Amino acid sequence: MKEGMHIFDMKLKEKYGPTYGTHVLGKPDLASSDLEILRRVMVKDFSHFEDRVDFIKVNPKDDYSLQLNALTVKNGDEWRRIRNTITPAFTTGKIKRKYQDFFQLLINAIDDENEINQQDKDVDSDIIHEEISKTKKNGISKIELLAQSWIVLVAGYETTAFTLQMVIYIISKIPEIQEKMRDEIMEVIGDKTEIDYDDITKLKYINQVVQETLRMYPPASRSNRLCTKPITINGIHLDKDVAFSIPVYAIHHDEKYYPDPYNFDPDRFAPEEKAKRDH
Numbered sequence: 001m002k003e004g005m006h007i008f009d010m011k012l013k014e015k016y017g018p019t020y021g022t023h024v025l026g027k028p029d030l031a032s033s034d035l036e037i038l039r040r041v042m043v044k045d046f047s048h049f050e051d052r053v054d055f056i057k058v059n060p061k062d063d064y065s066l067q068l069n070a071l072t073v074k075n076g077d078e079w080r081r082i083r084n085t086i087t088p089a090f091t092t093g094k095i096k097r098k099y100q101d102f103f104q105l106l107i108n109a110i111d112d113e114n115e116i117n118q119q120d121k122d123v124d125s126d127i128i129h130e131e132i133s134k135t136k137k138n139g140i141s142k143i144e145l146l147a148q149s150w151i152v153l154v155a156g157y158e159t160t161a162f163t164l165q166m167v168i169y170i171i172s173k174i175p176e177i178q179e180k181m182r183d184e185i186m187e188v189i190g191d192k193t194e195i196d197y198d199d200i201t202k203l204k205y206i207n208q209v210v211q212e213t214l215r216m217y218p219p220a221s222r223s224n225r226l227c228t229k230p231i232t233i234n235g236i237h238l239d240k241d242v243a244f245s246i247p248v249y250a251i252h253h254d255e256k257y258y259p260d261p262y263n264f265d266p267d268r269f270a271p272e273e274k275a276k277r278d279h
């Protein structure tokens with residue numbers, strides 16, 4: 001395990017095949033890189049796997065915890081309510097126009113929270129909590145709004161920065177790829193001084209390079225779901241509270257899905273190549 005979860009998964013997959021059971025931090029955990037099983041868990045039988053495994057140990061009564069209020073640890077209907085409330089902020093049209101508004105929302109939320117903290121310094125925290133719940137904006141409370149703003153920064157920055165670092169690493173190693181990317185930029189952007197959203201969508205080869213980078217170096221090498229209702233999948237019975245892990249790195253490096261998986265080849269994500277796969 002000290003080599004990292006991705007190597008742990010690669011080794012177990014080699015030894016036991018695509019589906020294997022372990023214990024992760026004391027919890028029974030079924031991992032599978034069999035795409036049929038994954039489709040059952042993440043799509044067809046998702047109603048049995050709505051929650052994520054809670055590895056975060058913070059005081060569950062801490063109403064002000066950003067971690068506890070973030071979308072990534074909320075479960076069931078709570079998760080659905082928050083997800084449905086914030087998803088409309090990420091439509092293409094809004095991303096084009098309203099990026100600054102999102103951060104204004106964050107700043108406003110922080111200001112509002114500060115006001116409550118100042119006013120209620122001596123007041124019992126239950127009363128503060130009631131106050132926060134009463135002032136829900138668009139179906140989420142202020143502390144929830146603040147927590148989602150925080151999680152977007154946490155989830156969005158490091159993942160993106162890491163991906164870009166790996167792209168730079170790759171183009172320093174394979175100059176032909178750098179040349180092709182440069183040619184595409186010259187063709188699409190040329191002498192333009194202002195680049196807009198539509199220009200970015202025209203950078204097809206660069207998009208393929210980013211996708212191949214994410215395949216080869218996935219910033220999140222594993223994800224999971226928690227079984228919330230017992231179910232049997234392909235003859236394997238999962239009780240309530242058994243974790244299901246998705247070994248992302250091991251899937252991305254599986255010869256069966258991506259032949260010659262350690263070779264960096266952006267053409268895997270060319271439209272005609274993608275059309276040959278069902279994943």
Ligand code: HEM
Nearest residue numbers: 071072083151152155156157159160163218219220223224
């Ligand atoms: C290369 C960049 C990124 C990678 C590799 C990445 C990866 C992931 C992964 C693996 C998950 C968990 C998926 C699951 O198990 O269902 C996730 C969830 C999430 N990501 Fe990202 N992410 C990236 C960029 C971003 C950005 C830019 C944002 C925000 C603008 C963001 C916000 C979120 C949020 C809010 C969730 C939780 C969604 C939910 O629980 O419904 N991510 N991301």
